[in-house]
Amino acid sequence: TENGSGAAAIVVEEKKEFGSKVDPLGNGAPGVVEEVVKFEDPKWVSEVKRRKWLEDNPESSNNDFPVVFDTSIIPWWAWMKRFHLPEAERLNGRAAMVGFFMAYFVDSLTGVGLVDQMGNFFCKTLLFVAVAGVLLIRKNEDIDTLKKLFDETTFYDKQWQATWQDDKKE
Amino acid sequence: MASITLKSFIGLRQSSLENHHSTITLPSKPLQYLRHNIIASKSSPKITGRNLRVAVIGGGPAGGAAAETLAKGGIETILIERKMDNAKPCGGAIPLCMVGEFDLPLDIIDRRVTKMKMISPSNVAVDIGRTLKPHEYIGMVRREVLDAYLRDRARDAGATIVNGLFVKMDKPIDKYAPYVVHYNAYDGKAGSTGTKMTMEVDAIIGADGANSRVAKSIDAGDYEYAIAFQERIKIPDDKMVYYENLAEMYVGDDVSPDFYGWVFPKCDHVAVGTGTVTHKPDIKKFQLATRLRARDKIQGGKIIRVEAHPIPEHPRPRRLSNRVALVGDAAGYVTKCSGEGIYFAAKSGRMCAEAIVAGSENGTRMVDESDLRNYLQKWDKTYWPTYKVLDILQKVFYRSNPAREAFVEMCADEYVQKMTFDSYLYKTVVPGNPLDDLKLAVNTIGSLVRANALRNEMAKI
Numbered sequence: 001t002e003n004g005s006g007a008a009a010i011v012v013e014e015k016k017e018f019g020s021k022v023d024p025l026g027n028g029a030p031g032v033v034e035e036v037v038k039f040e041d042p043k044w045v046s047e048v049k050r051r052k053w054l055e056d057n058p059e060s061s062n063n064d065f066p067v068v069f070d071t072s073i074i075p076w077w078a079w080m081k082r083f084h085l086p087e088a089e090r091l092n093g094r095a096a097m098v099g100f101f102m103a104y105f106v107d108s109l110t111g112v113g114l115v116d117q118m119g120n121f122f123c124k125t126l127l128f129v130a131v132a133g134v135l136l137i138r139k140n141e142d143i144d145t146l147k148k149l150f151d152e153t154t155f156y157d158k159q160w161q162a163t164w165q166d167d168k169k170e
Numbered sequence: 171m172a173s174i175t176l177k178s179f180i181g182l183r184q185s186s187l188e189n190h191h192s193t194i195t196l197p198s199k200p201l202q203y204l205r206h207n208i209i210a211s212k213s214s215p216k217i218t219g220r221n222l223r224v225a226v227i228g229g230g231p232a233g234g235a236a237a238e239t240l241a242k243g244g245i246e247t248i249l250i251e252r253k254m255d256n257a258k259p260c261g262g263a264i265p266l267c268m269v270g271e272f273d274l275p276l277d278i279i280d281r282r283v284t285k286m287k288m289i290s291p292s293n294v295a296v297d298i299g300r301t302l303k304p305h306e307y308i309g310m311v312r313r314e315v316l317d318a319y320l321r322d323r324a325r326d327a328g329a330t331i332v333n334g335l336f337v338k339m340d341k342p343i344d345k346y347a348p349y350v351v352h353y354n355a356y357d358g359k360a361g362s363t364g365t366k367m368t369m370e371v372d373a374i375i376g377a378d379g380a381n382s383r384v385a386k387s388i389d390a391g392d393y394e395y396a397i398a399f400q401e402r403i404k405i406p407d408d409k410m411v412y413y414e415n416l417a418e419m420y421v422g423d424d425v426s427p428d429f430y431g432w433v434f435p436k437c438d439h440v441a442v443g444t445g446t447v448t449h450k451p452d453i454k455k456f457q458l459a460t461r462l463r464a465r466d467k468i469q470g471g472k473i474i475r476v477e478a479h480p481i482p483e484h485p486r487p488r489r490l491s492n493r494v495a496l497v498g499d500a501a502g503y504v505t506k507c508s509g510e511g512i513y514f515a516a517k518s519g520r521m522c523a524e525a526i527v528a529g530s531e532n533g534t535r536m537v538d539e540s541d542l543r544n545y546l547q548k549w550d551k552t553y554w555p556t557y558k559v560l561d562i563l564q565k566v567f568y569r570s571n572p573a574r575e576a577f578v579e580m581c582a583d584e585y586v587q588k589m590t591f592d593s594y595l596y597k598t599v600v601p602g603n604p605l606d607d608l609k610l611a612v613n614t615i616g617s618l619v620r621a622n623a624l625r626n627e628m629a630k631i
Contacts, residue, residue, distance in 0.1 A: 044627075051292040052628040055571060058424040060465035061293040063412075069294070156506075156561045160554065162391070162487035163546060 043069070087138060095134045102130065214536040215346060217372075221246045221533035224526060225351050225371040226329075226519075227336045228378030230258070230313075231512050232498025234320025235272065236375050236519035241327035243527030248369065249324060250353055252335040258313040259400055259477030260512070261434050261441065263417075266306055266595040268513045272520075278315055280437040282307035283417045289463065290578035291422035291571045298581055301588040306595055308417070312437060313512075320516070333357060334364060339374060339387050341492070346536050348372055349493065373493040373537055375522055377515070380480045382500035391487035393502045395480040396429060398509065399453045400443030401461075402436065405471035412467060413440055420444075421574040424459040428568055429509065431460035433467070439474060445509065447483060481509055495542045497522050503549075505557055507564040513597065514553070521545050555599040566614075572621035579617045585610060 047069045103114050106123065117123040137143055222245045226237045229251025240247040263283070268274065284307050285299040325331050333356045340350035349371050354364030376384025380395065405413075413435040425431035431444035442464060444456045461468070482502035489501045497503075498515030505514070522545040527533070529541025567577035580586050585606050592600050601607075 044624075048624055048627040049631065051575075051624060052631050054292045055423070055628070058291075058422065058459060058462060059293065061289045061295060061420070061463050062466045063295070067292065067294045152565070156484060156558065159393075159484040159487075160550065160557070163485070163489045 091134055091138060095131060098130050098134065099127070102126065214538055216535050217533075222373070222526075222530045222535075222537065223248070223348070223371045224373045224375060225250065225349075225369065226375045226377055227351075227384050228376070228382075228498075228500065229254070229321050229331070230317050230377060230379060230498065230515060231320055232500070232515035232519035233375070233377035234317060234324050234519070235516040236377060236497060236523040237324035237329040237331075238320065238327050239520050239523035240375075240526060241324055241329040243523070243532055245527060245530065245533040247324070247329035248332055248371070249321065249329050250332045250334050250336055250351075251321065252333070252356070254318070254321075254333055255314055256317070258317070259398070259479045260313045261398075261400075261432065261443075261509070262311050262313060262436065262512075263434065263510070264309045264311055264316075264512050265510075265597060266309070267597050268516065269309060272320075272516060274309075274316075274319070278311055278319055279309040280312060281310040281415060281435050283310060283415050283435070284308075285416040287416060287418045288578050288581050289418060289420045290575045291424070292575065293463075294575065294578055296578050296582045298587050298590075301584060302591060306591070307415070308595070310417075310435060316512075334367070336378060336383055337366075339384070339494070345538075349374055373526060373542070374495075375519070375526075376494060376496040376500045377498050377519055378500055380482055380499045382496065384494065385486060385496055385500050388488065388491035388494050388496075390489065390491070390496060393486050394447060394483040396445045396447040396483055396509065397450045397453055397478060398443060398445040398481050399457050399478045400441050400476075401457065401473050402439050402441050402475040402477075403468055403471040404439040404474050405468050409467060409469070409471070410435075410438075410440070418464065418467075420460055420463050421568075421577065422459075422463075423571050424456070425463060426456050426460075428564075430568075431456065431463065433460075433464050440468065440471070442468065445481065453478070481511065490539065490542050490546055492539050493537060493542065495522050495545060503553075505560045507560040507568070508594075517553075518545075518549055521549055553597070556593065556597060559593070559599055566618075570625075572625040573618060575621040575624075576614070576617035579621070580610075580614055583610070583613065 050069075103117060106117055107113060112120070118127075136146065224240055224245055224247055226233045226240070226247060226249045229237075229249050233249055233251065237247050237249040264274075264279075269276070269279070284302055285297060286308075288296045288298060290296075321331055332353070334353040335356070337352045337354060339352065342349055351369050351371055351374065353367055353369075355367045356362065356364045374384060376382055376388075378384055382390075413433070415435070417435060418433040420431040420433075422431075426444045426446050427449050428447050429445040432442070434441045434443075442457075442461055444453070444460045446453055446456060449456075482499055482504050483506065485502035486496065486500075489496045497518040499511055501518065503514040503518050504511040522542070525541055525545035525548070526537055529535075529537045529544065567573050581590070585602075589600065589602055589610075592598075
């Protein structure tokens with residue numbers, strides 16, 4: 001039987017060097033994503049390759065060659081670095097605009113200035129809601145997505161309560 | 171990531187194109203809505219001269235448990251089962267609490283599984299069972315043995331067991347009139363269509379399984395179901411030693427897009443199977459993949475039997491109608507994620523029978539719908555958390571290969587193993603230590619994020 005990591009090692013030799021960054025394809029093209037392999041350490045690279053190999057060609061699981069990769073060795077900072085989001089500017093702009101006008105609006109209504117607003121618990125809550133809203137609802141379609149997600153979570157509940165719904169008397 | 175097409179929830183309200191029930195057309199008079207109130211029916215009349223008669227349709231764990239409880243409660247019980255020696259296609263795993271609650275003799279249990287192995291899509295194998303105490307195990311039974319035992323116990327308690335096939339039922343003409351049950355009595359003669367018989371009963375418990383005819387008679391509605399496909403394989407003795415008290419679970423897109431593949435040890439062979447809800451035509455492909463993943467451990471085995479059966483995914487829209495109640499698979503009481511149904515079938519049969527015994531005051535009064543609704547209310551209250559938790563697990567961890575990798579990774583954690591086994595073996599959702607729960611939540615998110623990040627890397631290659 002083929003040892004899973006042995007196959008991955010062979011694949012490593014065949015492919016090109018993966019540690020180098022790929023340059024972005026010219027400027028001016030919107031939404032360009034940098035093709036950087038985040039995990040440059042060879043053991044992560046080989047695990048990625050092993051999983052990819054097994055997904056395309058599933059193999060028998062064998063007790064004599066146990067898999068020893070432990071994913072918890074991936075350090076925390078690997079998740080912090082993000083790709084450049086094309087919509088980052090739009091989101092930040094939206095958050096700034098909403099924040100500015102809400103601050104102005106509250107000030108005109110109540111006379112409480114920006115610094116005093118930040119001290120109030122209710123205003124802090126509103127700020128939190130505004131930030132969360134901008135993060136969750138990036139496009140108009142996201143409202144539908146969130147609604148669909150809510151329906152999905154409660155679908156099973158509805159199936160169980162069906163027997164308790166009022167139905168038409170025959 | 172697997173996309174889930176979400177149908178809007180219809181239940182029994184609108185008539186869809188598939189089920190065209192003439193009863194759901196709008197009546198000419200103004201609509202009256204039937205309110206489901208639970209009121210004590212002390213107003214139902216006392217029966218004179220005889221006991222309450224109840225027919226239990228179906229003699230599996232649900233029917234057997236219901237018939238026994240009814241008979242013990244002093245009610246005249248008739249159980250109708252079409253095939254007394256039916257060897258059902260089933261995983262055959264029962265939790266520890268079932269042995270205690272139903273007083274099962276220990277010789278019914280062929281094997282005690284104390285170890286489980288979970289194998290991820292990339293063959294990361296995790297051993298589960300370290301936290302089990304010496305007296306705890308998952309019992310593997312042969313369905314024909316268990317079902318026959320429960321039926322015999324019902325007979326000993328006073329129920330009449332009839333070998334026959336339920337055909338249809340006539341609804342009662344007025345409020346306390348009896349139901350007329352039409353069935354074909356076989357009387358042990360094989361191959362014959364049986365003699366047409368009828369009997370009058372006051373209430374009916376439908377325990378006739380996933381393709382329930384009783385459910386059809388009361389317009390209970392349909393459920394989504396999974397197809398479970400299983401091959402029984404006799405493997406060489408030296409390989410059988412490995413499965414002495416170990417069961418395996420394989421997860422992966424190759425094995426099933428929304429369920430899992432399994433290798434369960436039976437009395438002298440193993441059962442290798444898989445299931446699916448959304449990709450039923452590909453079930454043979456999934457079975458081949460399951461056998462491939464287990465290939466080294468079942469090498470040299472011979473397939474002695476191939477079997478398949480539907481498994482309900484959620485309860486039917488209507489589980490009760492007037493004095494007819496559904497229990498077990500007929501009602502759709504199978505959990506998600508693990509597909510477990512034997513214990514819930516037997517327990518629901520018993521609960522429904524207890525509600526009838528209580529509502530009829532040991533067979534002296536007539537029952538009506540509100541008594542049977544008590545059973546539904548008790549059932550939903552007791553087991554809803556279990557079902558919901560398993561539904562959440564299925565939604566989160568069976569979505570995609572990275573989610574399954576995270577699932578297997580989570581199962582390596584000792585706290586997870588303890589919680590999982592405690593809730594499986596004793597059928598209660600234990601809240602556990604809040605601090606540990608928080609740690610568990612953080613670890614879950616971490617595993618999911620890691621697995622997805624690895625997946626993103628895989629996509630780049």
